[in-house]
Every structure is written in structure tokens, then in C-alpha cells.
Amino acid sequence: MSAPSLETVALVGNPNAGKTTLFNALTKSAAHVGNYAGVTVAVKSGEMFTAHGQKLRILDLPGCYSLRSTSPDEKIARDALMGELEGTPKPDLAICVVDASSMERQLNLVLQTIELGVPVVIALNMVDVAEKQGLRLDPAKLSEELNVPVVPIQANAGKGLVDLKQAMSHPFPPPAESPWLDGAEDPETARRDMVARLCELAARRPGEHQQTLSDKLDRFFLHPVFGWLAFILIMFSVFWAIFSFAKIPMDLISGSIGDLAKWIGTKMPEGDLHSLIVDGIIPGVGAVVVFLPQIVLLFLFIGLLESSGYMARAAYLMDGLMAKAGLSGKAFLPLFSSYACAIPGIMATRTIDSAKERLVTIFVAPWMSCSARLPVYFLLVPLLLDGKEGSWKQAAVLFGFYVLGTLSAFVVARVLRGRLGPDKQPNHFMLELPLYRGPQWSYIFRHVGDRAMAFLKKAGTLILGISIVLWALQTFPKTDSEDKGEQLAHSAIGRVGALIEPVVKPLGFDGRTGTAILTSFAARETFNTTMGVIFHVEESEDEEADRANLRDQITQATWPDGRALFTPLSVVSLLVFYVFALQCLATSAVVARESGSWKWAAGQFAFMSVFAYVASLIVYQGGHLLGLH
């Protein structure tokens, strides 16, 4: 029975000290770690057994620099320690996770935790890094000075965990005193003096400053000119690699889907069920699933950038640009995570102290092109270029659409930030540059695996359901006509298309594309599903045609008068629409929760939808005036 009396141990420490790594090692779980500050923004709980078989509850807290902070994630950490956080019991023991290589900055929090009167054990982490820097650590001295147990560990290699578990066994050490406060007028100064003394005694720096490899790399990656060139080159290579490496597995998947459809086609008798599977489910789900390789590659590259430590350098470079948008460097990581998915990105804004800046960041986060847009981009971008043109050109176009979303987000952030007025709270951005590290493959693979599973799960549930509904909508009501085009026009979906057409025609789309846009307000990938279902039927008169390749089918689509439906101009207009439209119910729900107001979420939705429409209109009509087509 999970008794409520289960004793609770909280992991406290500065951001990036290795708390989650330790949490995972102790509880054998796989919470997300990353080599930059602010990865954990909510309290995570797990269970473990001590050396004596005693069961403990472990809490992984968000990193914080002090216990008086104003940003939501640091407040969560403080409240959890004080037992003031709803749903989490007051910890019976706090393990202060300290990065041994930067004790000067990290011990302050340890002192504050001791002052709270909670029993404390110090886990002196990253001893490997400290050693490489030539630091001479003296854990015994530190323990003696503070009167709390100190255990040197290396969390990512599982070293020292046995000793740590021993220190966590019952009875817990008694709360330590805080003699540094005795007779002190200003606790802040008293703590600073104490930290200096402790470092002098227990963490002696080598005589001369050694230039580490990280220092050397940083001279290049943080260089005002070369740093930016490297940044652009790295990002561009990621896009290029996604386009070129994904090609082989993608052809394989789309080939198998085609074969499957053909095989079922020959095995099953004609009829509605046959049609449901061959014309509804397979093209509908298939149009999304073929992009699995791109999703996997995107998350693989994000994982590599995160764990190597490069992400923190990118934040450093972007700091100046962020300031121009009225945001601080703290907004960079939330915005960057939004390229994967806006939801964790919006959650990560909890690291931002300023409430107003946080709102603005939440507002613009969905314009960082998320991975759900990738299937749409990958379907459409190649239509702009001749299929044979190199993948670097396609990568350049894709890069361009990412830049468009990002720059527009910065402009809107600036305007909005200006309107919200100045901030009362102080806002300090302290960017730590962690050391460069080799990739941690096991975490990366697990994370990529999770993402791939989530993507497939969505395809197997939401997308599957929508495919079935779409198939029904275009099969019923039935006509007697043999002509597929007539049947489509007569069907429910054809009627919806006819209704929508006047609205989307000024943007260069017909009713079928309009229907696909409409359905993608549930989730963006549904665009492909709808296109897959509608255009599959349209073109399948020709039984010899390669049914699997949706792109070939939509290149051949025409208006009733025979003009091509997808011209470069209408494709650009469509892509622009997808860059800006907020088509994700889950994001809106998270925005409402994190901003604490439905109005904010609704306003964001309305703004982005109208913006997308107008931007697309300007592109299409403007292009026409310029004689483009």
C-alpha cells in the first residue's frame, strides 16, 4: 500500500546541476535531461528503495538559484521545499545537488536550504568535470564546515550512488545549524562570505587558469562573426540532412503503403468496406505516416544539439536579437523548444521571471514552426521546385519558411511587449554556459523513440478517426453516377467544399484544399489526411497510377477550366497560411492554463487565424498583380 507516511526526499539545486540525471538514476525513470538550464519546470515524483529496503518518494524540483525568486519554476521549487505546494508532502530530507565545478555559484542555495531547517545531504555532482579542471575537492572538509553529509557522485555514470543511498537511509541526519547567520546584519553578505570561505577550504582552484577545450570551442562558437556563420551553417545542415537522409526510408514507407493498398485491393470484394480501407484509411493515415523519418531525424538533431551544450551557446548568440524583440535571453529556450512542439515550449516559459514577458513569449511561441507542420511542409515544398532539384534547394526553401515564422514572431513580440508596459519585477537573466559534452545516446534514443511513438499513436487514433469520417463524408450521400468527380460534388464533403470555396478562392485555393484547411484546425497534419482522401478518389480512375504518391496526384489536379490547381504562387500562399495559422487545440488548452485566462488563448487563436488569412491573401493577390502565377 502506498502509505501517505512514505518519507519524501527532494532534489534541490541550481539549474543544470544534474538533478534530473540523479533522479533518473535513483528511480530508474527516464525524465527529460538536457545540457542547458531550465529543462525541468514542474515537480516530478518517483520512488526508490534505500540500501536497507526502505521505500522513499523522490521529488525532482526545477532548478533555482535562490529560494526567494519570482519566476514560476523557482517558486515551485521553494514551495515544494516548504511543504506549501499542493499535492506534494513536505520533504523530510533535501538532497542538495551541487555541480562541483562551480561551487562558488551553487553553495548559496545550499546555505538557504539549511536555513529552512530541513535535514540536508549534499550530493557533490560532476566530480569528473571538477577533476578535469584541476580542482582539488575536499568533501570531508565541506561536510565538517556545514555539519551535513557530503557525498561525491557522478550522476550520469551512476558513480557514488551506493554511498548516497547509504546517506539517505534512516535515521535522516538532524537539521543543521546556520552559524553564519549569527550576529550577521545582512544575511546575503553573510552567505556570500561563507561561500567564499567554503570554496577556499574545500574546492581549491589550480594556480593558473587552464584553457579547457570548451573555452577554445567557445572562442569560435561565440565569436560575433564566425559564431553566427556557424549557427546558420549548423541550422541549415540540420534541414538539409532531414531532407536528404529521410528520402530512402520515406520511399520505403510510401512504397509499402502502396503495396498494401494494392494487395488489399485484390483480396477484398468491391464494396463500401473495400472502399473505406483503400480510399479512406490507407491514403488518409498513409499521408501522415510517410513523414515519420523526418520527425525522427528532427528530434535526433534537437537531441544532439541539446546534449552537446551547443543549445546554450545558441541562446547566448540570440540574446542580443531577443533584446531587440523586447524579450530577454530567458525566452530563447522556450521559443527554441517550440520548434519541436509548442506545448513543452509554452511550459518552459515558467523559467521567465517577468510575468509580462512570459505572456508575450507564450503568445508568439506557436509561430516557431513546430514538428506537426513538417508533414505539410514536406508535402508542399517539393511542389515549388522541380522534383529533381537538389535537396539543398528544398532545404533552403524550408529554412526560409522557418525564418519567416520566427522573424514575424519577434516583430509581434516587440509590438505586444511595448503595449503591455514596463515591468515592476526585476528580471535577471543569468546564462550559464555548460561545458561541451559528448552526446548521451541512450537518452537521445529514448527521447526520439518516445516522439516517434507519440507521432504514430496520433496517426493510429486521431488521424485514423478523421480518415474514417472523411471517407464517410465523401461517400455519402451517394449518386447513381459512375463518375467519381460527380460523386464527390454530390457528397457531404463536396458540398462543404462548395460552401468554403468563395472564402478561400482569393487565397488561390479551391474548395477541396479549403476543406483540407478546415479539417486541419483540429490538428495540422490532418491537412495531408484530407488531401490524401479527397485526391485519392479523384485520380484513382486510372488504376495504373501510383496510388501511393499523393504529391503526384495533387500536381495533376486542376480547376474545372483545366488550369493547374497548384501553381508555385498558390503553393507559397498555402505554405504561408500554415506558417501563421494556429491549428492545434492542445496548444490553445495549454496556453489557457499557463496564462491563466481563456481570453488570452482565444485572442491568440483569433489573431493568428486572421493574420494567416491576410498574409496568404497578400501573397496570392500581390503575386498576381506582379504577374506571377
Ligand SMILES: Nc1nc2c(ncn2[C@@H]2O[C@H](COP(=O)(O)OP(=O)(O)OP(=O)(O)O)[C@@H](O)[C@H]2O)c(=O)[nH]1
Ligand atoms: N560530466 C558529467 N555530466 C553530468 C553529470 N551529471 C549530470 N550530467 C549532465 O549534466 C546535464 C544536466 O543534467 P540535468 O539532470 O538535466 O540537470 P538538472 O539539474 O535536472 O537541470 P534543470 O532541470 O535544468 O534544473 C546533462 O547533460 C547531464 O547528462 C556528471 O556527474 N558528470
Ligand SMILES: [Mg+2]
Ligand atoms: Mg532537471
